[in-house]
Amino acid sequence: MVRVVVADDQAIVRAGFTVVVEAAGDIEVVGAAHDGYEAVRLAQALRPDVVCMDIRMPGRNGIEATRILSSDPTGHVPVLVVTTFDLDDYVFGALEAGAAGFLLKGADEQTLVDAIRSVAAGDGTLDQRLTRRVLSEFASRRAAPRHHPAAVAATLTDRELDILGLLSNGLSNQEMAAHLYIEPSTVKYHLAGLLGKIGVRDRLQAAVWAFRNGLDVPLG
Known part of the structure; x- marks a missing residue:
């Protein structure tokens, strides 16, 4: 059973989310938080497999909560950001904070369930509707070298480079x-x-790394 904490400031969203994911049969919502403070408290107390985190919440927002949980010295708690799409620093901040997955709130029920399972399994997830647009914009807004460090480049095999580009x-x-x-x-x-x-935990952060270092490969 995949144990989930959902964090969203709207009660109706939290309730609807719970109904949708628990209908899958292998996912259980063990806690619900209305802001980032409660999300961190519940995650640290309950140690869920995934925290589904909204970005814009009162008090401590989802970005700060994600940063705390992603760097928790007592144990990493994977965060799946589930939010509306907006190319602004809230979205990019979530990537920098270490989110393991990113999904739009308009995603269908099966996509949401699959994303939770993927993050729980340690694979992370990327919403294909925003992958290249968000990550390319993210890379262009952040002052980062457009080449990969030589020491890392020397360790990557051709197949690993292929997979990095596809990510x-x-x-x-x-x-x-x-x-x-x-x-x-x-x-x-x-x-x-x-x-x-490359020193990252999941595929989303690997995709960010690829864009920052000029190793993204557009599909024809």
């Missing part, structure tokens, strides 16, 4: 496997090695 387009493991004509298990193997080499 920047929001492809799933299955989609990357089809694109590269390999098995999904092989993608997962290379992805695990890639994450360790």
Whole structure:
């Protein structure tokens, strides 16, 4: 059973979210928070598999709460940001804070359930409707070198570079496997090695890294 804490300042959203995800049968909402303070408190007390976090909340917002949970010395708590789409510093701040996944509130029910499962499994998730637009804008707004460090570049295999480029387009493991004509298990193997080499926890942060260092590859 995947244990979830949902954080949103609107009671009707929290209630609707709970109904939708618990209908999947393998997800349980163990806590609901109306702001970032309560989200952090519940997450640290309950240790859920995923915190589904809105960005704009009163008091401590979702960005600060995500930053605290992503860097918690007592144990990392993965955060799936579920929010409306807006190209502003709130969105980019969530990426910098270490969000493990990013999903639009308009996503269908199955996409939401799949995103929660993916983040809980340690894979993270990217909403393909915003992947390249958000990440490219994020990279252009942040003063970061458009090349990868030589020491890291020397450790990346050709296959890892392929996967890094595909990540920047929001492809799933299955989609990357089809694109590269390999098995999904092989993608997962290379992805695990890639994450360790570039020093990030999940695929969303790997995609951010790719954009910052000029390793994103647009699909034709």
